[in-house]
Amino acid sequence: MSRRRFLLGTALAVGALALAGPAAAQSPRRGGTLTAIVQPEPVTLTSAINTAAPTGFISGNVFDGLVDYDLDLKPRPALAENWEIAPDALSITFRLRRGVKWHDGQPFTAADVKWTLENVWKTIHPRNQATFGRVRAVETPDNHTVVLRLSEPSLAILSSVNSNGAQILPKHLYEGTDILSNPYNNKPVGTGAFVFKEWSRGNHIVLERNPDYWDKDKPYLDRIVFRVIPDAAARAAALEKGEVQYAAFSPVPLKDAERLGKLPTLRVETRGYEWLSPWLFFDLNVDNPQLKDVRVRRAIAHAIDRQAIARIVWYGFGKPAISPVPSTLAAFHDESVPQYPFNPKRAEALLDEAGFTRGPDGVRFSLTHDFIPYGDDYKRTGEYLKQALKRVGIEVTIRSQDTASFTKRVYGDRDFDISSTWFAAFSDPQVGVTRAYWSGWIGKNTPWTNGSGYRNPEIDGLIAQAQGEADQAKRIALFKQFQQIVQRDLPSIPLIELRFFSLHAADLKDVVTRGDQIYGSLKNAWFDGPRADSKSTEAKNTEAKSN
Template identity: 70%
Template structure:
């Protein structure tokens, strides 16, 4: 178990209010020193390298270094210019205009223009992106009066758009390489051409992905690093060893066994960082496949909820790196979150009674039902989550077979074939529920093989109505009320079981400076990062020889 002082330091930034100011990084006294290779750990290996088409965490972590967003976010959630130098909403909230940066080039030398934004919005954000389908669902037309102006017209206001305009939320693809192609199978998905600070060089599957400095980047003087190597290290113990030995200098998303965090934090060569996750608002939950006959009965879904001790789950599986969740909207999103929803405290006796009422009696061997559980293959913590749930449900007579697989098999099984009973997964809720939460409940995405969308198969006319109203309301107070009603609705219908508000941390070398530049850093680029020349840069044998 982690030392109390360490635990507090790790969780400090994660408990900041999303509506408040995040901790601002102290100013660096020394001027950035250019040069050097950063080896970072990426786990699991991405399925695809373009987050415009897949919003999985590994893809987002990598992809922001190759692509820019229309804006960036600083440490206080304020918007900063990126591909868009400025922007403005009309008074009625129905027209959003972007004025793009001039002179930006794609990595193949072609100019970046408004045509790229228009094409991506109409063909990717509205049709494929699991979050942006809702955000841009009310777009009626997009005008490009010139190469550097994009005018988006909405049938109703879309206030949430500005909360997701970074590279992860609004990644722009090059029209000249995608137009007229099979977008999901375009070869540039895995050898990406972006406008960002680093240029893609090589993907040795199962080993590493290499990026090199973009010498023509629009943000002059940046990036400082010459190269980034994203090294695939599946074993958690090996990740800890690589960081300790200096073979890797940066690893996000709680990369080491939680029990090892205290030991690593004491090493002078390493530090643990909690900033850079505030934008995510992550929560972990269990999706229930509502197409299964036995899960169509609400009493069975309620029994699942009562059978799981969320407090013990947080302590035993996640070592306290979280907070038991009572809603899909995490409590740090104070203006949107509500606890005024049906609650399902740990009560195995109530779970057993509900299963009896539903006709799922214990058999001679004590078993009521046999099901499969698939967990997100992102490491041992998720495996142990599945095992904890298996043990919890066994106590009430439900036998659970925990299945392991790679990420492509998992996403196809859950979001495409729907060949599962329960799945353990985490989503980022982001700064507005319309961006990250509603995708888990919107019926339009069911069965379309869109990862990180509605995996439960939940279809509710009332929930869809609330989502649509929140999407089109010009009143923030009205949107807040609608999202609270949505929480009440989904926690009554219970298509999924929120278990944990997640608290992530990053392990990095002490001499790596300015690696956190905003509240969305884990989904932002490392263009500001540099190695302190006054300290010895760790050896980097993990980097491939070229």
């Protein structure tokens, strides 16, 4: 089967499943343990302080957000039963669900939302300082009402109030503590469908069913065990043998996806990532003596064949990117941005012009590349960069490390030349894109922000202006101007718009029910088969105690 036919077949299969959903609806069965893979191992389990993908994958099961997003990315009720924007767009009112409890039994109230917004979202969260920057006051007229008073309209807020975008922390466990070092970051207490049970470092993380969950009769699963399996071949084998029933974020080598997708016991799924709009890019450290010259940055861009990265390195699971605002954000995306087509001769000319001529050994200068340690696909991207730049006279050394070391090196110490990573743009550039360019993040050791060290007062001004603009057409124009400038200055090189996939057991049903599923709860998932008992483990334990 050709790669193209496989991708087409996957898409058709997913579409067929979606179409068949209502007609083939079955009653969910309760019980069973879902074994999933998380890779790499998270550095913490709370997305409110760390927005890394492995953290979000687990954390969304422990915490609920004010809303969820359906497959069309429309908000739907979660902890907030309803909400309204004032006619002048200067306030947003959320009416909270009653009777919700934190996992330690304390009531969830408006005070938790107010405290988290004021002390986490607006202060230490890498995306939300921009998203909630126009909130001038938070009012809580009663325990179940939260009113955000805005200095200017902020249309992006409702695009980012799910459990990942704006995770709410329990005030009674965090108030008065050092939030970043609070022990509950690694033994989280949430309001979600699953309760944190255990974290065996290097081995597994265990969540158990929340018996007091507000969404009646859910979750259906008794527990979820997230296994840490660093080796890609071992992950593929665990899925094939049925030892693992769910894995996300393209969990196996892309070359193995076609083979595993043919097995009757497994399904390839591409839904559930719609909220992300992810893109892969190189960050160029603009404080580096060579990379501070824009001609060198442009030369590197011309030396890279993005079609080859998409086709060969990523096996077609992505398409070339021309802007940090992906084409999936169609209204905001600008196709007219400065572009740097693959042209090694142009790259060499720019390097000569910048004064970096080849030495006797053919080398102009040397750089170090640090790739995000999320698997072999990212390492192969680094190996491609090494080959591409060697062709134009730049020697590249590839450096690998764990996630904590990578984020400290890039976003704290800034001890790197070129790094590769991916960001989620989400459904509005204000939420996911501007963090990569706003100068206020530089060197703050906040992962997934401005790694390049790019400083441009004009860009900072455009970001601030777009945050407070109430007219969406004007916001779009501002973001198109933003794209023109950053692609001219090129502190980062967009590579490809990623197309992630998940693998799950054929008998695992309703694993995707929302557009932000990958960072959401598996409360709707259930096993159709012997993995699910007629009575849940919880029910059996209750019977055993009564006997």
